[in-house]
Amino acid sequence: MTRRGRSCGTANSIPCRGSVWDYSQDTMAVLMFRMISRSLLCTEHRGLHLTGVRYLLTNHALKFDSFMEKKRSTTHYFQKNKGVYFETIQMKLQNSEAISEKDLKPMFYLCETESDVQLTKTCLLRYYEEAQTVEYKFGPLFLRLCHLLDLVDTAFEVMMDKSFRGVFSDYSSYNILLDMLYKHGQYERALEVLLKMKIQWLRLSKDTYLLAFAICYKLNNPRSLETCTTLFEEAAMNGIIHTRLALCFVVALALKQGDCVTASSVYNRIVKKDLSLCCNLGLLLAAKFKGEEEVLQILETASEQPKFDFLWKVTFSKEVMDAVEEKLHPTVSFEKFKEIYEKLSQSGQISTLTLDEMLHAISEEQNSAADLLQRKSYRSREMQKEVAALNSM
Template identity: 35%
Template sequence: MVQSVGTMALARVCKCCRPVVKESFKGLLCRVLQPGWIEGGKTAKRHLLSEDIIRLQDFQERKLAVGYFVNGLNGNFIDLLSEKLQRNEQIYSRDLKILLHSCQSADDMKVATEAIYRYAENTTFHQFKFGPLFIRLCYELGQEDLAAATITDQSMKEFFNDATSFNITTDMLFTKGSYEHALKIIKTMKKRGVEFTKDTFILACGTCYKLNTPESYRICTALIDEAESKDLPIPRHAYSFAVALALRQNDVEKAQSLYFQIINTDSRIGQNLRVLILAMSGEVAEAVSILSAAHLYKWPSFVKKPEFCQEVLDLLCLRSEDGPHMMKVKKIVRHLEEANQVTQQTLDDLLCFTPPGKREQPLVERRISRTVKAVI
């Protein structure tokens, strides 16, 4: 007898301030801030959500437990569900829970997709939220297009009514570089009135930053302005993306305004953005002051010294070329290099990082039967 199952088992552009600078400030600025050059040749897939949110490992562990359980059934469970769908029978929660923990291939996903549509058609009260479960399954099997198509289907509005499903789908598309589709997910979420979480703001601003178009800039600033008007908490990471996007769009004034909304700007991202803003606004002397303070401060041995991106320093050097502060810029950059406070990580590298999540608690050995029992 089948029982119900729950949710289981800038590369270095040039040597700074070299005698002959052939590249214009505008040209270098484009290289620093344009995503195509920043990401050229990189293959790493960077997520904006932590494992605490995606919970892929937890999902896979539960799949293993369910797999152990369904092996004792007569016949292949997915085939049994497929036959049930062909007979146009209703799909119940217990069936769907087991099915979504049993799929291993694209063919299996066809059955799962048909099953969730059948379930959504015949169920008006969803006691269990299946949205995140289906999206995590898509995540595991690399079915981001299926996830995007399903979650944006108006007929599945009630099935996907939680922020987690939208956030994971957006993160999936972000890692694949499908930024247009990721933005469509954000727009759908907004249109349906699904409440934005802190993770949503990070994903939305990050996606707009990657797109780097006038339209994505308008959407990003509109989301920030609306959230501020409602006193909603906006993460520092989201603000940082918005600042970088404003700089890409050459809106230094807006970038400064957004930057000053960040409560703590002592991070590497914050300090690099600040120097970049000052360089672009022509305030070279103040930029030198910030760099000098970071170099001269007596940092404790257990505290990592501030690091500045080579690309940001290159732009500052070029901006100060033939100006009154050129020698000061050369000197402080040389000192930073000698102190190992210059990094080849790009600003994009710093912005597109995967949060570490919460520290994992020591794992306690559990029996499979106990795991299954907890979710049936």
């Protein structure tokens, strides 16, 4: 490996920022392969690199990144001894021997089939029955494993099983299960899990509230609206600051249920409304509960935005625009609406995405400057680690 220009420290140290340096083609190929394979490994089961639709919580929030990294290193460590390891565990169970923390930990990272997970479940129950004190939290690990293998029924049954009381005593476990149930469209089950959280007096995090509001939105009935508003008021008392997406789910549900007071109140809590989703909700709110003048004002303001391609422009859902058109059709403002509609269409500001698809699209909040800077810093540190490892070869 050769370097040109200024460097800091010894010959084997990482070049300082701003220096010009070269690596051989083989070294760069190895480096790039490691970084790309790690990126794909951490997101492969979530499909985020294949579609524009995301699940509500990121891999980072659910700690899938660290889980997949540990899975890779554990699999590499055991290599061909995996079969022997599982046989040893089975023998311990048959002989009624104690399952230690050291025995249990690797299982979560070595499981590949449903039968492996069933064995892990048995060992987990045995461990909690015999252990005097439990310091390590195995609940989130088990649910990440179920999430990875799409074993939603197993995860739900274990969570609701009274035999596993104490295993899932943290909100992280519940967040993972709620995310999994939401992904599979099992909203009634998700509501049961939320109820269990409340019964156990577990603290709900900001992520839990987001999932709860989204579940209530999907159920879309008077009971779910009541649950949603109760949780919203509870969060306000506990000082929880919601994300824009969480607030948007509450507004969307209230609009569907015709609750003008809740929809207006929560919408006014959104500090920054410079997001297409927020603009669509604001337009729908104005069309359903406010006057024609405010609807036209919102649309006119959007149509007068600069037409430069590199500038962000609000995009309205055709579904929302159709609902507005239906409201304005018998009024004198209809012709003005059609004129603005044509103007927005020509500038590419009418989208085929439905409001529901907008709620589940990749959030524009994730592309904020602070978030990009944080990710850039993380990638830079990871790159330095890889370069240091290659230098030591």
